Amino acid sequence: MLDFSLHARRGSFHLQVECAFASDWTVVFGPSGSGKSTLLRLLAGLDRPTRGRIALDKRALTETAAGLHLPPGRRHTALVAQQPALFPHLSVAANVAYGLRSLDRATRAARVVEMLALAGATNLAGRRPQDLSGGEAQRVALARALAPAPRLLLLDEPFSALDGSASDALLERLQLWLRENRVQAVMATHDVTDALAMGAEVLLLREGRLTALGPAAQVLAAERERISARLKT
Amino acid sequence: MDWQAFALSLRLATVTTAILLAIAVPLAALLVLGRGRWLAALEALATLPMVLPPTVLGFFLLVLLGPRTAVGRGITALLGHPLAFSFNGLVVGSVIYSLPFAVQPLVAGFASVDSSLVDAARLLGAGPVRLVSSILIPLARRSLLAAIVLSFLHTIGEFGVVLMLGGDIPGSTRTLSIVLYDQVENFDYAAANRTAAILLGMSVVALALIYSKTQKHGVRRA
Numbered sequence: 001m002l003d004f005s006l007h008a009r010r011g012s013f014h015l016q017v018e019c020a021f022a023s024d025w026t027v028v029f030g031p032s033g034s035g036k037s038t039l040l041r042l043l044a045g046l047d048r049p050t051r052g053r054i055a056l057d058k059r060a061l062t063e064t065a066a067g068l069h070l071p072p073g074r075r076h077t078a079l080v081a082q083q084p085a086l087f088p089h090l091s092v093a094a095n096v097a098y099g100l101r102s103l104d105r106a107t108r109a110a111r112v113v114e115m116l117a118l119a120g121a122t123n124l125a126g127r128r129p130q131d132l133s134g135g136e137a138q139r140v141a142l143a144r145a146l147a148p149a150p151r152l153l154l155l156d157e158p159f160s161a162l163d164g165s166a167s168d169a170l171l172e173r174l175q176l177w178l179r180e181n182r183v184q185a186v187m188a189t190h191d192v193t194d195a196l197a198m199g200a201e202v203l204l205l206r207e208g209r210l211t212a213l214g215p216a217a218q219v220l221a222a223e224r225e226r227i228s229a230r231l232k233t
Numbered sequence: 234m235d236w237q238a239f240a241l242s243l244r245l246a247t248v249t250t251a252i253l254l255a256i257a258v259p260l261a262a263l264l265v266l267g268r269g270r271w272l273a274a275l276e277a278l279a280t281l282p283m284v285l286p287p288t289v290l291g292f293f294l295l296v297l298l299g300p301r302t303a304v305g306r307g308i309t310a311l312l313g314h315p316l317a318f319s320f321n322g323l324v325v326g327s328v329i330y331s332l333p334f335a336v337q338p339l340v341a342g343f344a345s346v347d348s349s350l351v352d353a354a355r356l357l358g359a360g361p362v363r364l365v366s367s368i369l370i371p372l373a374r375r376s377l378l379a380a381i382v383l384s385f386l387h388t389i390g391e392f393g394v395v396l397m398l399g400g401d402i403p404g405s406t407r408t409l410s411i412v413l414y415d416q417v418e419n420f421d422y423a424a425a426n427r428t429a430a431i432l433l434g435m436s437v438v439a440l441a442l443i444y445s446k447t448q449k450h451g452v453r454r455a
Contacts, residue, residue, distance in 0.1 A: 073356060089371045
């Protein structure tokens, strides 16, 4: 279970969210600039909140009052962003193996093969990131993020370069794998169809504030009514 | 040709460059990746030798390492001899004097690495040492080469600090720059020309090496 209460300032933007996700798959939905990426970066530990706390399965990851902020690599949290950020000087296989240094060579190699297969990128193992298409790079970024077996997976519009059917197939495989491995996922998107397709819990974010939390159909229907009412006035 | 001075200059430049790399790589990484207002003061301090006249720096070091200060007396007690007018003293002076020429290219190189790659490595568990060795250095290797070559050449050619701190002791502190100065003072222009040509040749070769590794060739398209 992911539980957080966060206050963060980025220039004139102010994020203030308090929430608890119990669902395996939560979608953070909101327009561009609503604070989705900021929230995910805070959860990943890449940025520090002005004040607040983050706990994963009751284990504190950030607790500003106590001066606690676990570094990103010690939070059992993975983040896959829209930009895959693959290391350009390493092969695809070496990228996926980067977070597996604690494993012995054979286990590491097997894990790389397993993760590339999950992401549908087995044939890319020997390639260089600069030789990949956008969609291929996103698949490799997903494999790399999952390889160290995180407890929490954060996805920031991660499959934008994949076409609809490829994205759906990958998401379906990913959801199954996450459930089997008891990994909680939070995905940020501004696409209504993405949010509905997941059939998941949706957190609606607007101008840095949580405005609704609940089942996707219910939250998005309320949001549609709000927009319709606003257009009529 | 004073081969003893030539060998001493090469030795001084090699030792200085090695020490500078050991200091400059972590320092540059700290300046790029660190947070805090004190980092600006640290960067200014690391850049100070670039704007300080070499003779002034040499004079300060001479006083600091001399018998009148606690630092100088402590070092003398530790080593059994004063640092001033010794090869080791020259190394200390050269490291301080050439520090900005090692740090600045590395800061520029590390800062040019995409921050999303740094974030990705941190998320995958890379600590500061691994982040620098596996991401920053490989992606900023041209800057590393520039730092090595600039540090080496700057040390080979330094004069003011060497003269102030080391004097002109053959085999110990007499470098090629000091030899050139002596030759000109003695109106031995033929020898001075040869010494100057060697110093110039080393610089040209080193710069050619930098540019051959850092220039991207080809026609630039609009």
